[in-house]
Each structure stands twice: as C-alpha cells, then as structure tokens.
Amino acid sequence: MANEMADEFLSHPAIVHIIILWERAVSQSSKNSNKAKITASRQRKLQAQVSDKKTKHSYESETGAREYPVPPFPKQNIAKPGSEAVLKPEPMYDAPYYSGSGKLQDKVALITGGDSGIGRAVAVLYAREGATIVVLYLEEKKDAELTKQMIEKEGRECLLIQGDVRDLEFCEKAVSDAVKTFGRLDVLVNNAAFQLHANRFQDLLPEHFDETIQTNLYGYYNMTKAALPFLKKGAAIVNTGSVTGLRGSKKLVDYSMTKGGIHAFTRALAANLLSDGIRVNAVAPGPVWTPLNPADKEAADVAEFGADTPMKRPAQPEELAPAYVFLASEQTASYITGEILPVIGGY
Secondary structure, eight states: HHHHHHHHHHHHHHHHHHHHHHHHHHHHHHHHHHHHHHHHHHHHHHHHHHHHHOOOOOSSSSSSSOOOOOOOOOOOOOOOOOOOGSSSSSSOOOTTTTOOOSTTOOEEEEEEEETTHHHHHHHHHHHTTOOOOEEESSSSSHHHHHHHHHHHHTTTTTTEEOOOOTEEEEEHHHHHHHHHHHHHHOEEOOOOOOOOSSSSGGGGOOHHHHHHHHHIIIIHHHHHHHGGOOOOOOOOOOEEHHHHHHOOOOHHHHOOOOHHHHHHHHHHHHHHGGGGGGGEEEEESSOOOOOTTTTTTTTTHHHHTTTTTTSSOOOOOHHHHHHHHHHHHHHHHOOSOOOEEEOOOOO
C-alpha cells in the first residue's frame, strides 16, 4: 500500500515537473561546477606560463624606436651650468629613426640653451625639418660646437651666440645678429633654465631664488620681448615648461614656481598674440637625461634619476624633440595655441 501511494505521488504531474526541474538544476549545477573547475584550471595554467616568462622589465625597447638606458646610472656630479661632454651615459639626441619631411623648411629658429640636452635635440630635429638654427648658450663652448656640427651635418646653417638671457640688452643683440645673418626669424624656443635643489625651504637663499627667477622667468620675457618685432604672421614660440610646474616638487620650490609661471605665461601670451597670427605653446617634460640634474643632484640621486616614473627611466632628449617640432610647425599645429603639452613618461 505504501509503495503504491509513493508511486502515485511521484507520478503526479506537478511532482514530475518538480523532479524534472530539480534534475535539470542538479545537472546545470554540475555543469557550472565543471566549467568553473575548467576555468580555474585554465587560469592556473596561464599563471604558470606567465611566471615562467617573468623577467625584470628593462623598458628599454618597449616604448621607443631604440633601446634607452635605465637606472642605475654611474654616480656623478658635474659643475654648473653642466657640460654634456662629461655626462655618462651620453644623452641620446640625434634621433636616427626620425625622418624629416620639410615641416620647418627654410624657417629660422632661435633656441636658448641649445648647446645641450633638450635644446640640442630640438636643434638637430629642426635642422632635419629644414630650418636654419641660431643657438644661444651660456659658456659650454664644446657642447655648442658639437651641436653646430650636428646641424651642419643635416645640411643646414647654424649661428652660435654666447651670452646670458637674464640680460635684455644681450637678448636684443642676439636677435638682431640672427636676423642680420639669416634675414628673418620664424621660431623662438625659450629653453635655457637654472635649477638647484634645496632640501628645506629654509635653505632656499635669496640669491638662489633670484638666480632661478631671473633665468627662468626674466629670460623668457627678455627673449620674447627681443624677438617679437621680427616675428611675423605664422611664427611660433615654444616654451619649455616642466612636470614640476604641473605637480610641484618639494625640493624645487623656486624652480616649480617658475615653471608654473611659464605655463601661465604661455597661455596668457598666446591669447595676447593670437590676433598677430603668432602661436605660443609649451612642452612640459618629465625627468630628462640632460646635464641639468647631474649638475644639481647628489651623485647617489643621479644614479637613480627617473627610476620613480611609470616607465622606470628618464626620457632621452630625442624623445622630447618631436613635440617641439609638432608645436613649431604650421603643418601640424596650426590650430594649437596656449597649450601645455606634457611629455612625462606616464605620470
């Protein structure tokens, strides 16, 4: 009797439907479990494969046309204003994989601090794009002469002028000499700078502060003031700002202040000169392997320079120079003015 009742209960349509649903659920659960196990197994396999291939990233060839050096660098400290000739490893500025296409053909460009670092790399690429170059430098004659040789190797002329951009009279004379020599001026690159770390704000002496302000702000004002009478419609001014002007740097309070000022100067001047057809922009580099920091930082800090960036290395000057070409050329940046272009390695 009990068995007959059980059979009758189990054969009831509603019960049969419940049983079918339960069996399906069990089956689906089993399938899900198996799929989960397969997925977990696959993930462990992938993990093992990645672990087998894990190596320390050098970053040397992952983002550039050629391999770039990574820290640690040799511990070194060089005397200001800093000679590129003694820096190890030698900064990479010649951009062998960069092909010119006449973006600055027959233009005349004046570059302050053009003897080394970013300035030298910009001078070389400007020449490769067809420009004649005027290089202003402070005292690093050996560096300046090599820059001139590199420009002439590109088939363009170069005029070297030594002097201090803090002096308005010198700036006016330099621009006048450039125009007398080449007949025109089309591009001004304000790049010369002074930088000196101070661990504590109390250590930032007035004479130190004045040197930074006069070089980095007065220098840009003086050169722009001197160049403007000769800049015609279609001309360009490209300023060198800095990531410190965007983010600040606790040991470079004065330098950060001037670079932030340069960014503001760029935007305000761009608006001021727009009706004259003159574009004004800035490049804001992150850490770049130039004489500037080894002539400032402690030797141990120089060895790790740029290691704290997402790319784990400083930029090489040749990696900054194309940004200056882009902003200077009417072919590539005709609708761009008042902009700050960060080239900061992934910050």
